[in-house]
Amino acid sequence: MSSTKKTYSISELSREFDVTTRSMRFYEDQGLLKPDRKGQTRIFSSKDRVRLKLILRGKRMGFSLAETKELFDLWDETLSGNEKQLYLMLEALARKRAQLEQQKKDIAMAEIEIDAADARCREALKELEKKKKNARSTEESPS
Amino acid sequence: MSSTKKTYSISELSREFDVTTRSMRFYEDQGLLKPDRKGQTRIFSSKDRVRLKLILRGKRMGFSLAETKELFDLWDETLSGNEKQLYLMLEALARKRAQLEQQKKDIAMAEIEIDAADARCREALKELEKKKKNARSTEESPS
DNA sequence: AAACTACTTTACGTTTACGTAAACTTCATC
């Protein structure tokens, strides 16, 4: 039933996601990743791979490691399956959804402002072009 | 021509945007806000108000103060109006747009995953309900 | 066996974004 049994070394994942090994060890320290060990060396599962991807996405969205860890932990507890945990998870999901909504609004506003700024820049450039033209034509017909 | 000449006190803006006065002074320290002074006390303009709003929005989107300041500075230089600055600004705007695109993708992915998690939770709850029912019906007919 | 490569732990350093306390000054109010 388990479709993806592949494992990964630390440098493998580090290269794939362009994150330092130092960071990955730090994420493990903080309880966000839980690689197996073969002697000393870390063996990352595809579950770890997914989690790493989620960590990085979270970062891009402005989430702290602690916030991301909270979700991970909650999800793990949820899998253990008692009713209370399930309801807590549903609430957490609803809060995240609200957060995403706020971010979408923020992004939409930012886009509007970027478009406006862009337009103003292009206007200013046009103005400069005009002035150049004028300068040239007065050159061509000197006093 | 200047439509909004209102000014604000530090506590006024602090309340409006729910940010501490300490933070606002810090933003000033970092060169993100430039309130006038009347003796010692800071007088914030509507330009400062807009900037504060942008700072906070930036934070929600995961931007550092330094990144936000870079944009502010670039925009100020752009207003002074030479051609090179205008082109630099257009490039910066393009980069920001790309960043926003990535964030939109991240959010979309997060939404998909949240929906999936939500569905799995509800499924699990249904399963628990079934089990409860079964338990009750076996109670009603004891050995 | 020596060298190289990848990996490890330990531990101190750094930057960012503030919190918090201490000790003023201004200004309005009682």
Added chain:
DNA sequence: GATGAAGTTTACGTAAACGTAAAGTAGTTT
């Protein structure tokens, strides 16, 4: 003129998220 509220500077403290050696291990190549 004492009190209180809102503001100020100065300065030390802190949590998060790593960076950066320092020194050792484990396996592989020459």
